[in-house]
Amino acid sequence: MAAASGRPFALLFLYEPDQLSHESVHGSHIAFVNEGLEELEERLRKFAGGGEAERFIVTACLEATEALAALHARRPIARLLSHQETGHGVSFARDRRVAKWCRTNGLEWHQVPQSAIVRGLRADTSLETAAGTRAETLWYATWAAHLESFLQADAVEDPFASAPGGARAALIERLVRPAVVGLPMQLRHRDCGGEAADSRGSSASSSREGGAGEERFPSATSLGLPAERVVDRPHRQRGGESRALALLADFLVSRGERYSGGISSPNSAWTACSRLSPYLAWGQISLRTVWQNVEGRRQEATGGNWKRSLQAFLVRLQWRCNYC
Secondary structure, three states, rough: OOOHOOOEEEEEOOOOHHHHHOOOHHHHHHHHHHHHHHHHHHHHHHHHHOOOOOOEEEEEOHHHHHHHHHHHOOOOOOOOOOOOOOOOOHHHHHHHHHHHHHHOOOOEEEEOOOOOOOOOOOOOOOOOOOOOOOHHHHHHHHHHHHHHHHHHHOOOOOOOOOOOOHHHHHHHHHEOOOHHHHOOOOOOOOOOOOOOOOOOOOOOOOOOOOOOOOOOOOOOOOOOOOOOHHHOOOOOOOHHHHHHHHHHHHHOOOOHHHHHHHHOOOOOOHHHOOOOHHHHHOOOOOOHHHHHHHHHHHHHHOOOOOEEEEEEHHHHHHHHHHOO
C-alpha cells in the first residue's frame, strides 16, 4: 500500500520498551523476530539490486508515539500504515495512544487486519429477533461473514505489483532509508536498558553488524531484557517467511495427514501439527495464505486421512480468530 501510493515512504520496526517489559517476552522471541527482519531486508536488497551493507528498515527502541513524534519532526508523516495487532492489554493501550497521537496530528492511521478477529464486535443481549434468535447467534453470523470475506480475498504475492515503476523504483527512488531518516543513535536507543552487545553473545540473534559496530537488529541483551529472560533457547524454531512456507509445504504433502488424532498426544503432536503458530503470531506468514493453501489441498485430497485432518486444521484456524 505504501509503495503503491507513489509517495516517499519508510519501513519502521519498533522495539518498544513497554512491550518488551511484559512478562510474556523472552529473548528467543527477539531472536525469532530478528531472523524474520533479516530475511525481509535481504529480499528488499535483492529487489533493489543493492549491496550487502545497504539497509532498508528503520529501527528504534522507543515508545511508539515518541518514535512517531521524532520522525514527524524530521520529515512530516502523511499516513501511517500498520497491521492490526491483537495482543494483551499493554499492546492495546499502546494502540489507543497511537490513535490519539494520529488524531492530534491530523494523520490517517490505516490498520490492516492480519486475522479475522473483529475489534469491537459484541453480542447485544438486549436484542432478539421476532423468531427468537439470540443476539449471540447474530454475533456469530456477523463474525462468520467477516471470516469468509477475509479468507476469500486474494493473497498478495507481489507487494510491489501496483507500485509505480515496480519494486526497484519504489525501493531506490521513494523508500526513505534509515540514514536519511536521521534518528540519532542516542534517541533511537534512548530507552533500551542494556549497552550495545555483540550479536554473537548469549542472547543469540540473527542480527549482523550494520556499520561502525552497530547491530542491524538489536539482540535481547542490548535491549535490556532481564537476565532470566535474555538467553536464547537453542532448540526453538527459526524465523523467516521462507521457513514458514517450507513448513506449510511439508505439512500439506506429508505431516498433515496425521494431524487428526496426532495432535492429541505429546509424542506425535511435535510432527503432526503444522508448527506454524510462531510465524502466524509474528506476521511471517499470513492466515490467508495458510488457509487458502490448506483448503486447496483439502479439496483435491483423496484417500487416507487427508480430508478429515485438513478439515480439523481449518476448524482450529477458525478458533484462532474466535477465542482470542
